[in-house]
Amino acid sequence: MSAETTRRIEAHLGRRARWRISEIVFWLALLAVIFAFPSRAALINEILVAGLFALSLDLILGLAGIVSLGQAAFLGVGAYAAAILASWDQADPTLGLAAGALAAAVVGFATAPLLLRGADLTRLMVTLGVSLLLGELANRNGWLTGGADGLEFSMGKVLGRFPIGFTGQRNAALYSFAVLFVLFALARRLRQSPFGLALAAIRENRLRAGALGIATSWRIVAIYAVSAAYAGAAGALLAQTTQIVSLDLFDFHRSADVMLMLIIGGAGWLYGGIIGAGVFIVLRDVISAATPEYWEFWIGLLLVVLVMVGRDRLQEYVRRAASRVALRLARDAA
Amino acid sequence: MLTILFDGVAYGMLLFVLASGLSVTLGLMNFINLAHGAFAMVGGYVTALMMDRLGAPFLLTLPVAFLVPALLGVVLERTLYRRLYGASPLDQVLFTIGLVLMAMPIADFLLGNEAHQVNLPAWLSGSLSVYGVGISRYRLFIVAVCGVIAAALQLFLVRTRFGAQLRAAVDDARVANGLGIDVDRIFAVAFAVGSGLAGLGGALAADVVGGIDPSFPVKFLVTFLIVVTVGGSNGILGALFGALLLGVLDVAGKYYIPSIGAFIVYAVMVVTLIVRPQGLFARGDGR
Amino acid sequence: MSGPALEARGLVRQFGALLATGNVSFALEPGARQALIGPNGAGKTTLINLLTGVIRPTEGRVFLQGRDVTAFSASERVRLGLSRTFQINQLFPHLTPIESLGLAISERNRSGADFWRVAGTRPAIVAEIEDLLTRFGLEAEMDQPTHTLPYGKQRLLEIALALATRPRVLLLDEPAAGVPEEERQDILAALAALPSDVAILLIEHDMDLVFTFATRISVLVAGRLLTEGKPEDIAKDERVRAVYLGEDGHG
Numbered sequence: 001m002s003a004e005t006t007r008r009i010e011a012h013l014g015r016r017a018r019w020r021i022s023e024i025v026f027w028l029a030l031l032a033v034i035f036a037f038p039s040r041a042a043l044i045n046e047i048l049v050a051g052l053f054a055l056s057l058d059l060i061l062g063l064a065g066i067v068s069l070g071q072a073a074f075l076g077v078g079a080y081a082a083a084i085l086a087s088w089d090q091a092d093p094t095l096g097l098a099a100g101a102l103a104a105a106v107v108g109f110a111t112a113p114l115l116l117r118g119a120d121l122t123r124l125m126v127t128l129g130v131s132l133l134l135g136e137l138a139n140r141n142g143w144l145t146g147g148a149d150g151l152e153f154s155m156g157k158v159l160g161r162f163p164i165g166f167t168g169q170r171n172a173a174l175y176s177f178a179v180l181f182v183l184f185a186l187a188r189r190l191r192q193s194p195f196g197l198a199l200a201a202i203r204e205n206r207l208r209a210g211a212l213g214i215a216t217s218w219r220i221v222a223i224y225a226v227s228a229a230y231a232g233a234a235g236a237l238l239a240q241t242t243q244i245v246s247l248d249l250f251d252f253h254r255s256a257d258v259m260l261m262l263i264i265g266g267a268g269w270l271y272g273g274i275i276g277a278g279v280f281i282v283l284r285d286v287i288s289a290a291t292p293e294y295w296e297f298w299i300g301l302l303l304v305v306l307v308m309v310g311r312d313r314l315q316e317y318v319r320r321a322a323s324r325v326a327l328r329l330a331r332d333a334a
Numbered sequence: 335m336l337t338i339l340f341d342g343v344a345y346g347m348l349l350f351v352l353a354s355g356l357s358v359t360l361g362l363m364n365f366i367n368l369a370h371g372a373f374a375m376v377g378g379y380v381t382a383l384m385m386d387r388l389g390a391p392f393l394l395t396l397p398v399a400f401l402v403p404a405l406l407g408v409v410l411e412r413t414l415y416r417r418l419y420g421a422s423p424l425d426q427v428l429f430t431i432g433l434v435l436m437a438m439p440i441a442d443f444l445l446g447n448e449a450h451q452v453n454l455p456a457w458l459s460g461s462l463s464v465y466g467v468g469i470s471r472y473r474l475f476i477v478a479v480c481g482v483i484a485a486a487l488q489l490f491l492v493r494t495r496f497g498a499q500l501r502a503a504v505d506d507a508r509v510a511n512g513l514g515i516d517v518d519r520i521f522a523v524a525f526a527v528g529s530g531l532a533g534l535g536g537a538l539a540a541d542v543v544g545g546i547d548p549s550f551p552v553k554f555l556v557t558f559l560i561v562v563t564v565g566g567s568n569g570i571l572g573a574l575f576g577a578l579l580l581g582v583l584d585v586a587g588k589y590y591i592p593s594i595g596a597f598i599v600y601a602v603m604v605v606t607l608i609v610r611p612q613g614l615f616a617r618g619d620g621r
Numbered sequence: 622m623s624g625p626a627l628e629a630r631g632l633v634r635q636f637g638a639l640l641a642t643g644n645v646s647f648a649l650e651p652g653a654r655q656a657l658i659g660p661n662g663a664g665k666t667t668l669i670n671l672l673t674g675v676i677r678p679t680e681g682r683v684f685l686q687g688r689d690v691t692a693f694s695a696s697e698r699v700r701l702g703l704s705r706t707f708q709i710n711q712l713f714p715h716l717t718p719i720e721s722l723g724l725a726i727s728e729r730n731r732s733g734a735d736f737w738r739v740a741g742t743r744p745a746i747v748a749e750i751e752d753l754l755t756r757f758g759l760e761a762e763m764d765q766p767t768h769t770l771p772y773g774k775q776r777l778l779e780i781a782l783a784l785a786t787r788p789r790v791l792l793l794d795e796p797a798a799g800v801p802e803e804e805r806q807d808i809l810a811a812l813a814a815l816p817s818d819v820a821i822l823l824i825e826h827d828m829d830l831v832f833t834f835a836t837r838i839s840v841l842v843a844g845r846l847l848t849e850g851k852p853e854d855i856a857k858d859e860r861v862r863a864v865y866l867g868e869d870g871h872g
Contacts, residue, residue, distance in 0.1 A: 069427070
């Protein structure tokens with residue numbers, strides 16, 4: 001054995017484990033934006049929550065290669081779980097967040113076996129079908145969900161100290177930021193772990209992954225439940241920071257939008273969802289300020305161009321640009 | 335009771351014509367075309383506008399409602415769609431969602447966002463009584479037209495040379511090319527026919543669904559997908575049975591148990607996917 | 622351990638009316654070097670799939686070190702010591718050899734479901750990765766994405782991956798298929814150096830390779846075992862010659 005080879009193997013396996021400067025700058029910049037633009041706190045909060053939602057999709061699409069058109073199901077479940085809890089006077093945000101994530105994880109775990117059969121097309125349909133079913137369930141059980149009227153409620157203070165909502169928009173954004181950062185760090189860790197490596201193997205070649213003794217089905221169920229929990233947490237955040245929930249959380253367009261965000265930023269490297277959410281929401285804000293009715297057209301055009309030019313190439317470009325910007329910020333700060 | 339059954343059958347027939355094009359692209363050509371509803375919307379608009387602005391008779395507008403989306407289909411297929419045959423499902427989904435997102439604002443911009451109505455001629459309004467069962471004339475008309483289309487399609491695909499060539503091209507494009515089949519042309523024609531049928535379906539459906547508006551492609555997208563999923567994607571007959579089953583269940587469900595409503599249709603779809611991922615009426619083992 | 626490492630008893634597999642495997646029984650002793658030959662369409666692939674659990678037999682049973690594994694899934698059988706390589710490379714194109722091997726070893730250690738520890742922080746795993754890389758001569762390209770490796774190196778990685786699961790029984794499905802002449806020696810050397818206590822079943826068309834490697838040969842024709850014996854007996858067997866001469870082209 002040569003010590004040099006051993007060292008290179010260790011370095012290779014651990015090469016993504018250390019936080020790079022560009023990553024640290026990214027998070028600091030995000031935090032700085034919240035303080036720099038207090039008047040846009042609501043918009044920033046929306047980006048952070050959407051970023052978490054897109055991160056949840058990245059866990060299954062980017063890491064495990066499973067295409068889903070029904071991620072809104074878990075957003076809705078998480079949001080309603082947190083909202084219903086709050087409307088029963090359990091208004092502590094942390095509790096609601098945990099409940100939202102847990103409820104979504106349970107639904108994810110229960111529906112994951114449906115994903116194990118069939119090809120991508122079947123999965124698209126199953127995930128879409130489940131989200132529609134859940135939306136209809138919420139619609140028909142108005143005693144619990146408020147039906148078409150939705151639910152309005154008020155939230156307690158985060159950790160008993162920081163009020164969120166209309167009086168504390170910046171606190172709301174900070175709360176979302178904290179949750180997003182913690183969950184992101186967890187997801188990042190998961191990606192480096194043997195479990196993350198096994199997911200990559202399943203994505204690349206499921207047949208061979210099975211031939212190495214990986215119980216591929218269980219791994220898929222596990223990551224789907226984790227992804228559902230993340231989406232549920234995003235839903236809970238959305239409910240808590242806007243203090244209203246309605247049935248459109250389950251809509252198809254939510255699932256489609258989140259997929260667009262992730263694709264814009266690039267799937268598989270975990271930052272794509274957050275960057276994509278930022279681009280998507282800022283674009284929507286800018287375009288709809290100019291042409292309120294037609295902003296969807298431009299998003300559609302962007303998508304068509306994205307696919308035609310090739311997602312891989314564009315994503316590589318976004319990735320490089322993002323780390324260049326981060327590095328420049330770091331230099332300027334130093 | 336029978337009235338409801340008949341309404342259900344008519345609705346199912348309509349769904350069939352709307353979705354049959356999708357069962358060709360999705361089922362035969364393995365292309366996930368979520369923009370299918372946009373072609374239906376174009377057909378609906380063609381009929382509504384021709385009647386409104388030109389005073390054209392309803393029947394005369396129907397062929398045009400077929401032709402315009404069919405032409406549009408060919409153009410899009412030749413320029414854009416064809417590059418994505420064999421691309422990953424994710425790319426196809428993204429691309430066609432992009433098309434839908436573009437189509438809706440265009441419709442809104444050109445025609446406004448209020449629904450355009452198709453005013454049926456007098457001979458198609460009202461209803462007949464057959465042995466005491468009230469039957470809407472228009473629904474009878476739909477059943478007849480759609481029945482003819484279904485039969486023609488089935489014959490077209492099974493009996494004609496074109497049908498055989500299409501199936502060969504889908505099976506293995508390379509081999510088919512080697513046999514001298516012009517695969518490019520076959521796919522273009524199949525796509526055009528599918529888009530045209532969607533347009534025709536859109537024109538026929540306008541009255542039933544309360545007019546055509548820019549949100550049509552999304553509103554019915556899910557329904558189309560459900561029809562194809564339940565019917566199984568490898569044949570016209572499967573799509574027909576699937577559409578009829580869903581039409582009847584939907585109409586009957588909304589009438590008898592309104593508290594459950596759309597739930598039934600979604601449940602049928604999810605259960606189908608669990609029990610028979612290839613579709614209820616698919617033959618053989620599928621893929 | 623007494624008794625065969627891998628045993629098939631009366632395996633039958635039908636696809637509709639087609640009989641792909643007809644009543645095949647055979648045993649692989651611990652440390653065996655056995656080859657399975659047969660003309661195209663003899664059902665070799667179906668037999669491998671039955672043994673590894675990719676498909677289930679219509680009738681018959683499979684025993685792994687005396688344990689009935691007929692009802693076990695493919696990945697469960699791998700964990701019990703039955704591993705395989707594939708005729709057409711089944712690798713992870715965008716993972717590197719280090720990652721692929723690390724993954725296989727982690728799975729064998731039952732640490733593959735660990736979602737917290739960073740991969741590669743266990744010295745034992747790193748040492749084993751290094752050992753396998755050295756043994757198969759893959760150090761130079763160990764940190765390159767698999768799809769960029771030369772074909773012969775990919776074939777070697779295919780075997781290294783199977784070995785990383787520490788099998789008791791290893792099924793090699795045409796390990797030299799498609800390998801250019803100048804890289805073939807590497808494959809032969811790698812096969813010769815496989816651990817002697819692992820029972821190996823080699824499925825191969827290349828008769829040179831079969832006769833250098835195997836001490837026992839089974840001949841499969843039309844889904845049934847035609848004969849089984851020492852290489853010199855098989856070489857003399859008239860029926861085997863007839864099958865191969867009749868088929869032409871695979872000598």
